[in-house]
Amino acid sequence: MVRLFVPMLHAIDGRDVRDRPSSISTAKFRRLIQYISSMGREVVDPHALLASEAWSSSSANTSQRLVCMLTFDDGNASDYTIAYPELCGRNYNGLFFITTGSVGTDHHMTWGQIKEMAEGGMVIGSHTHTHRWLPRLSLAEIREELGRSKMILEDKLGREVAFFGVPGGYYNRQVLQAANDVGYRLICTSDRGFNDIGKPERPLVLRRFGIDQRVGDGDMQRMLCGAYPFKMRLIGSVKSAAARVVGIENFERAAGVGRFLRVRAFGRSEGMN
């Protein structure tokens, strides 16, 4: 059995993004990478997750092992300036979800940087074209958001883009349907949790853990041991309960946490970015 831990990272080094609590300091990011290395955790290539042979052979193995897949949302400039050199230095790869409409704008990577990373072994995925709240859109509009960014990325990079990171974590069955329809084979949500993978699903829908300044070093180490830190479980369940009582949209408006609340529109909400 393989337990997959997928950290979800946003901007690194909060100096440029003080209004975004999802960002983490460079020092904390480096400690996460250091823990992965010192604890001997394997960083998997996202493409390996799509290969059914990898999972069918590992599911025959009764001992459980924990592997990581590093993900970065939004195409922030720090993906190139901080994360990329750090990952290269360790021979790790990362999966970077790009909002294609934001490429080249303030605090975001340029196409030149994204291409250089793709050529340097990093994996590029889509984060839609305009980062809209997808459950509010029609199926046709969702297909347009997902399909357009896939087409742009494939055109710019000259390779297939099979990975999709849900913007804001907001999704419902229509979003999964549209992602599958336009050809994504792996979808990263913001639902918190590990992924116990015995056999591949199509598409593969993964849970992640948001890693930001609020996540302590002890929590990062516990997650690298496959444990769900109590504090994170508690925050998630309190937010879910509050959202259920007052309704998701009212809860966001009242709490002013709209873009930080992650929702599974068919019944469950999660609290990380």
Ligand SMILES: [Zn+2]
């Ligand atoms: Zn995002």
